[in-house]
Amino acid sequence: MKKISLLGATGSIGTQTLDVIKLHPDQFTLEAISIGKNLTLGLDIIHTYIPKVVSVIDKESYEYLQSRVPDNVKVVYGDEGLIEVAANVESQVVVNAVMGSVGLKPTLKAIEAGKTMAIANKETLVTAGHLVMGAAKTHNVHILPVDSEHSAIFQCLNGEDKKALERIILTASGGSFRDRTRSELKDVTVESALNHPNWSMGAKITIDSATMMNKGLEVIEAHWLFDMPYEQIDVVLHRESIIHSLVEFQDTSMIAQIGSPDMRVPIQYALTYPVRLALPLSKRLNLIEVGKLHFEEANLERFRCLQFAYDAGKVGGTMTTVLNAANEEAVQLFLNRQISFLDIEAYIEKALEQHIPIKNPDLDTIVAVDQETRKFVNTLI
Ligand SMILES: NC(=O)C1=CN([C@@H]2O[C@H](COP(=O)(O)OP(=O)(O)OC[C@H]3O[C@@H](n4cnc5c(N)ncnc54)[C@H](OP(=O)(O)O)[C@@H]3O)[C@@H](O)[C@H]2O)C=CC1
Numbered sequence: 328m329k330k331i332s333l334l335g336a337t338g339s340i341g342t343q344t345l346d347v348i349k350l351h352p353d354q355f356t357l358e359a360i361s362i363g364k365n366l367t368l369g370l371d372i373i374h375t376y377i378p379k380v381v382s383v384i385d386k387e388s389y390e391y392l393q394s395r396v397p398d399n400v401k402v403v404y405g406d407e408g409l410i411e412v413a414a415n416v417e418s419q420v421v422v423n424a425v426m427g428s429v430g431l432k433p434t435l436k437a438i439e440a441g442k443t444m445a446i447a448n449k450e451t452l453v454t455a456g457h458l459v460m461g462a463a464k465t466h467n468v469h470i471l472p473v474d475s476e477h478s479a480i481f482q483c484l485n486g487e488d489k490k491a492l493e494r495i496i497l498t499a500s501g502g503s504f505r506d507r508t509r510s511e512l513k514d515v516t517v518e519s520a521l522n523h524p525n526w527s528m529g530a531k532i533t534i535d536s537a538t539m540m541n542k543g544l545e546v547i548e549a550h551w552l553f554d555m556p557y558e559q560i561d562v563v564l565h566r567e568s569i570i571h572s573l574v575e576f577q578d579t580s581m582i583a584q585i586g587s588p589d590m591r592v593p594i595q596y597a598l599t600y601p602v603r604l605a606l607p608l609s610k611r612l613n614l615i616e617v618g619k620l621h622f623e624e625a626n627l628e629r630f631r632c633l634q635f636a637y638d639a640g641k642v643g644g645t646m647t648t649v650l651n652a653a654n655e656e657a658v659q660l661f662l663n664r665q666i667s668f669l670d671i672e673a674y675i676e677k678a679l680e681q682h683i684p685i686k687n688p689d690l691d692t693i694v695a696v697d698q699e700t701r702k703f704v705n706t707l708i
Pocket residue numbers: 334335336337338339340341361362363364365366384424425426427429447448449450473474475526527528529530531532590
C-alpha cells in the first residue's frame with residue numbers, strides 16, 4: 328500500500344489524482360493533503376478520504392476548518408503547513424499539484440525527507456530546477472513527471488540508451504488562440520482565453536497554454552528532468568494533443584507516446600511506476616476515429632513567450648526565476664481583468680530586460696528574486 332501526500336488536492340490535477348486513488352483502494356491511501364481557497368471542496372475531500380493531516384493557506388481557513396473536520400484529522404496552515412504535508416507525514420509519494428512557485432519549498436523538504444516526488448507543478452522546476460534536481464541526486468530520490476509531455480518522454484525513454492538520444496520534441500496544441508494572428512489577439516477576453524481546445528485544466532495553465540508560455544515552461548522543465556541542452560529540445564504544433572511528445576535517437580528512430588488527452592493516465596503512471604495498472608476511467612484511443620494527425624512549425628515570432636523561455640533557459644541562473652514569477656503575476660493580472668492578453672508578454676519582457684541574472688542561486692536568492700519580480704510587475708500596471 329502506497330501512502331500519498333497530495334499538495335493541491337482541490338485543483339484540476341489534485342481531483343484527478345483523487346480519481347486514481349479512489350480507483351485503486353488496494354494500492355493507495357491518502358495520508359495528507361493541502362487545499363487552497365476552496366474550503367467547500369476541501370471539506371468534501373476530507374470527509375471522503377479522512378487524511379491524517381490537512382494544510383490550508385492561512386489562519387482564517389485553519390480556524391474555519393478546525394471545527395468542521397473529524398477529530399482524527401490534524402489541520403495546519405501556511406508555508407509550514409505545506410511542508411508538513413510534503414515532508415513530515417508517513418507518505419512514500421508526494422504529488423505536487425499546487426499552482427506556482429509556492430510548491431518549491433515543500434518539494435525540497437520532501438526530497439530531503441526521501442519521498443518520491445510526482446511533479447505536476449512545473450513552476451517549481453522552472454524557478455529552481457538546479458536545486459530540485461541537485462537535491463534529488465543527493466538524497467537519491469525519484470522525480471517522476473506528471474505533466475503529460477514529460478510523462479510521454481519518460482515513457483519513451485524507458486529502457487533506452489540515454490546517450491543515444493538526439494532530441495526531445497514537445498508537442499503543443501497551440502492553445503485557445505492558435506488560429507488567430509497576433510493582431511487578432513489585441514482585444515481577446517478572459518473567457519475566450521480560458522477555452523482550451525483539448526484539455527480541461529486550471530485557469531493559470533490554460534492562459535499559459537494560450538500565450539504558449541506553458542510550452543516555454545515545459546521546455547525548461549524538460550531541460551531539468553532529462554538533463555538535455557536547450558538546443559536539443561524542440562517544439563512542434565500538434566493541434567489534436569494525441570501525440571503527447573516524442574524522442575528522436577541518433578539512428579533517426581523516433582518514439583512517441585500517444586493516447587486520448589486524459590491527465591489521469593500520466594498521474595496514474597507516476598503513482599504506479601514502474602508498474603502499469605488498468606485505468607477503466609480513460610477512453611481508449613480509436614485510431615480510425617482519429618484519422619489524421621497534423622503538425623506545424625511553432626513560430627517564435629507569433630508565440631513570443633516561447634522565445635522568452637528559450638532565451639531565459641539558456642541564460643540560466645535567476646533568469647528563469649524571473650520568467651516564472653513575472654508570468655505568474657501577469658497571468659493573475661489578466662485573469663483579474665487588470666491588463667490585456669498581449670500585456671502578459673509585454674510585462675514578462677520588461678521584467679526579463681531589467682534583471683541582472685545571478686548564477687547558481689541558493690534558495691534565499693531564488694525567493695528574493697521571485698518576490699522582487701512580482702513587485703516589479705505590479706509597478707507596470
Ligand atoms: N491541469 C492540468 O491538466 C495540468 C496541470 N499541470 C500543472 O499542475 C499544477 C496544477 O495545475 P492545475 O491543477 O491545473 O491548477 P488548479 O488551479 O486547478 O489547482 C491548483 C491547486 O493549488 C492550490 N493552490 C493555488 N495557489 C495556492 C497557494 N498559494 N498555496 C497553496 N495552494 C495553492 C489550489 O487550491 P484551491 O483551488 O483550493 O484554491 C488547487 O488545489 C500547475 O503547475 C500546472 O502547470 C501540468 C500539466 C497538466
